Amino acid sequence: MSKKYVYLFSEGNRDMRELLGGKGANLAEMTKAGMPVPQGFTISTEACTQYYNDGRQINDEIMGQIYEYIGKMEEIVGKKFGDVSNPLLVSVRSGARASMPGMMDTILNLGLNDEAVEGLANLTGNPRFAYDSYRRFVQMFSDVVMEMSKTEFEKIIDEMKEAKGVKMDTELDADDMKALVVKFKALYKEKMGKDFPSDPKEQLIEAVKAVFRSWDNPRANVYRRMNEIPYDWGTAVNVQAMAFGNSGENSGTGVAFTRDPSTGEKKLYGEYLINAQGEDVVAGIRTPFPISHLQEQMPEVYNEFVEIATRLEKHYKDMQDMEFTIENGKLFMLQTRNGKRTAAAALKIAVDLVDEGMIDEKTAVLRVEPKQLDSLLHPQFDTAALKAAEVIGKGLAASPGAACGKIVFTAEEAKEWAERGEKVVLVRLETSPEDIEGMAAAEGILTVRGGMTSHAAVVARGMGTCCVSGCGDIVVDYDAKKFTLGGKEYKEGEFISLDGSTGNIYGAAIATVEASISGDFRRFMEWADKYRQLQVFCNADNPHDAQQGSDFGSEGIGLCRTEHMFFEASRIKAMREMIVADNTADREKALEKILPYQQGDFEGIYEVMGERPVTIRYLDPPLHEFLPTKEEDIAEIANELGITVEKLHNVIDSLHEFNPMMGHRGCRLAVAYPEIAVMQTKAVINAALNVNKKLGLHIVPHIMIPLVGEVKELKFVKDVVVKTADELIAAAGADMKYEVGTMIEIPRAALTADEIAKEAEFFSFGTNDLTQMTFGFSRDDAGKFLDYYYENKVYESDPFAHIDQNGVGKLVEMAAKLGRATRPELGLGICGEHGGDPTSVEFCHKVGLDYVSCSPFRVPIARLAAAQAAIKNPRA
Numbered sequence: 001m002s003k004k005y006v007y008l009f010s011e012g013n014r015d016m017r018e019l020l021g022g023k024g025a026n027l028a029e030m031t032k033a034g035m036p037v038p039q040g041f042t043i044s045t046e047a048c049t050q051y052y053n054d055g056r057q058i059n060d061e062i063m064g065q066i067y068e069y070i071g072k073m074e075e076i077v078g079k080k081f082g083d084v085s086n087p088l089l090v091s092v093r094s095g096a097r098a099s100m101p102g103m104m105d106t107i108l109n110l111g112l113n114d115e116a117v118e119g120l121a122n123l124t125g126n127p128r129f130a131y132d133s134y135r136r137f138v139q140m141f142s143d144v145v146m147e148m149s150k151t152e153f154e155k156i157i158d159e160m161k162e163a164k165g166v167k168m169d170t171e172l173d174a175d176d177m178k179a180l181v182v183k184f185k186a187l188y189k190e191k192m193g194k195d196f197p198s199d200p201k202e203q204l205i206e207a208v209k210a211v212f213r214s215w216d217n218p219r220a221n222v223y224r225r226m227n228e229i230p231y232d233w234g235t236a237v238n239v240q241a242m243a244f245g246n247s248g249e250n251s252g253t254g255v256a257f258t259r260d261p262s263t264g265e266k267k268l269y270g271e272y273l274i275n276a277q278g279e280d281v282v283a284g285i286r287t288p289f290p291i292s293h294l295q296e297q298m299p300e301v302y303n304e305f306v307e308i309a310t311r312l313e314k315h316y317k318d319m320q321d322m323e324f325t326i327e328n329g330k331l332f333m334l335q336t337r338n339g340k341r342t343a344a345a346a347l348k349i350a351v352d353l354v355d356e357g358m359i360d361e362k363t364a365v366l367r368v369e370p371k372q373l374d375s376l377l378h379p380q381f382d383t384a385a386l387k388a389a390e391v392i393g394k395g396l397a398a399s400p401g402a403a404c405g406k407i408v409f410t411a412e413e414a415k416e417w418a419e420r421g422e423k424v425v426l427v428r429l430e431t432s433p434e435d436i437e438g439m440a441a442a443e444g445i446l447t448v449r450g451g452m453t454s455h456a457a458v459v460a461r462g463m464g465t466c467c468v469s470g471c472g473d474i475v476v477d478y479d480a481k482k483f484t485l486g487g488k489e490y491k492e493g494e495f496i497s498l499d500g501s502t503g504n505i506y507g508a509a510i511a512t513v514e515a516s517i518s519g520d521f522r523r524f525m526e527w528a529d530k531y532r533q534l535q536v537f538c539n540a541d542n543p544h545d546a547q548q549g550s551d552f553g554s555e556g557i558g559l560c561r562t563e564h565m566f567f568e569a570s571r572i573k574a575m576r577e578m579i580v581a582d583n584t585a586d587r588e589k590a591l592e593k594i595l596p597y598q599q600g601d602f603e604g605i606y607e608v609m610g611e612r613p614v615t616i617r618y619l620d621p622p623l624h625e626f627l628p629t630k631e632e633d634i635a636e637i638a639n640e641l642g643i644t645v646e647k648l649h650n651v652i653d654s655l656h657e658f659n660p661m662m663g664h665r666g667c668r669l670a671v672a673y674p675e676i677a678v679m680q681t682k683a684v685i686n687a688a689l690n691v692n693k694k695l696g697l698h699i700v701p702h703i704m705i706p707l708v709g710e711v712k713e714l715k716f717v718k719d720v721v722v723k724t725a726d727e728l729i730a731a732a733g734a735d736m737k738y739e740v741g742t743m744i745e746i747p748r749a750a751l752t753a754d755e756i757a758k759e760a761e762f763f764s765f766g767t768n769d770l771t772q773m774t775f776g777f778s779r780d781d782a783g784k785f786l787d788y789y790y791e792n793k794v795y796e797s798d799p800f801a802h803i804d805q806n807g808v809g810k811l812v813e814m815a816a817k818l819g820r821a822t823r824p825e826l827g828l829g830i831c832g833e834h835g836g837d838p839t840s841v842e843f844c845h846k847v848g849l850d851y852v853s854c855s856p857f858r859v860p861i862a863r864l865a866a867a868q869a870a871i872k873n874p875r876a
């Protein structure tokens, strides 16, 4: 039996989104509810997929069905394609399962040709209107379907106006419009090498192909990747009879929302134009009236519209975004959908709908996109100022927020300038751990290289600082203190602005406003917390970040990266002494100097977190990261350390590795130098003992050994930890418990998780390294070639941002099972960047982890994502 690819509006309903797209399903639903909808049909998403499978061809079967449905449609609306007395004209619009700006524009008035235009003129008694519609159609078809440039058409209109000595389009009469059509068609022939298609069916097929093609245009591909919409969904095409909002003073067209999409306020919000067609409202050439004005102008139409809008909102139980047209005093609904809204509006609407008894709390929790909350947590650009600003370049949207400041090129300058009260944006080729203080001082960070898990991106997200990374178009000249972008130079001290949510870079200062957290936000998050089953921790390396995470509702710290504590100027010297030491005794001496600092940091964190779990991860990066690279720094630091330049060079050379990410790092450092683990254990245990005593608490330290791949290596380090810890606890006469666990971030650790669990009391999945090691590509460099993978549809999304469920995820799931088989009470969490990514959080919920841990600013997002995961897939 042949497959059905085409559906009349009267054959569908709202549950057929997958097949008919959102627009098609809603048109069908409104039709079913007896609302005034110009009738038509929807070509299904499966037809789109088939089009691609057939090598971008509409096959005969689908073509046959489209022709068949044109016939059915003609019967239903009582008009015929190309008819001289009563022509059928249609609009053609794309409509995917999820609403997708970035796809094809609408085509209106399709079906017009030299005969039909006369029919339209006779029917309306308005030849000017008919020919105006015709010339618009030729223009729109050429632009949208054939991808010709608009400007040449505009030029022809301008020439005509000049020849006639008039200024406005409205001053052109019917004959002028007729002449324009002739000129437009001539231009079409010249550019396309063939006549403008006069057969409405041919026009329609071309338009349908254009919609299918638009599914794969660059804008759509980028939008899909950002929103994790699968490529194989395809788009539907809606063919709908035209209603003419431009057929006189008793006609019009508009858009309206049942609630204010920017504030969520409950009132009809929207605008309309009299005597106009859809695109006129969007084009912004004429200033539309607010929808309330319609009440005076056409009270009956207004009342009917309000009644329909109210019904639609009740029906969909959500704020609706509707398009309508009035043709000679009669209202037609062209579309309805759940309206897009700001985060603040989303929260208010969700909370209000619960209060109005329309939805329950769980439904409300599902209504807000977790990622959207982000905009409520960072400073934002002033909307009007942003609109007026010019985008000079684009990088990866690495860490959200709005930043505006003066350009500086070094971390030291960032710090110095900030200390004297300047707002700065730090521009670097890439950042490294030693830039940390400058990064913290900057309003925003812009890098030329690096992907979503590059140092700059990870650290910036951790700090809640705006970051745009990997803008390869920038050419930096550090010496001349300037960079070039788009042929223009930007010098140190000049203002730029960054939008960390879009990756946009602006060449001027744009005003920002502080984000505020309203009462709705709190109430809404209480519901999320009520329904989630995963705990949400944060990654924090210092008391300030711990406090930030705590303020956002963090229930613990899932990852405290201790190396960040060593980079501060006061400590790095002792660290370097440790690294250049020739023997254990000297190393221990240097470590003794670091101990009080580290212990102090831990005490600060424990004081913020109290008895909530704090997972302290032992030293992880390769030691060379702590040593200088520039010749002048090497000389200075050798001097500081009291060694020769040659000796420091030797140390640096000896630490050089071809693949540092797979080199001497993680627990491998503690295997080589157990004294490092001894010092860190002293710092953790003493800090906990002190804070327990001071505040009368019962803190249970969680000590985490990184980069383990073999149980014996974990055991080796653990023995050092346990010996040191037990001695300290006994000496203090205390009865303090502590746990020793490990990160699972090397595939071998996942594969042997049953053995590792014999030694580990908890696992934390380090999915940054696990992704890197499983795919075998560098987390710092993959950004450079992943774009080719997206372009060629090899990958649909960044595996460092959204967990690769089929590969890396399989390792996580397996390790969790193996680990729990050995030790049923094994604690399980994730602390890689995926811990704050909604789809990855859902995955963590499904595979039974206990918690996710993410940067402090993503804690509310993870809380909401965890709640949604639990509501959608409740655990037993």
Ligand code: PEP
Binding pocket: 559, 561, 620, 745, 765, 766, 767, 768, 769, 770, 831, 832, 833
């Ligand atoms: C990880 O690898 O996922 C992790 C959290 O550790 P880091 O990013 O510090 O390597």
Ligand code: MG
Binding pocket: 706, 745, 766, 768, 769
């Ligand atoms: Mg790691």
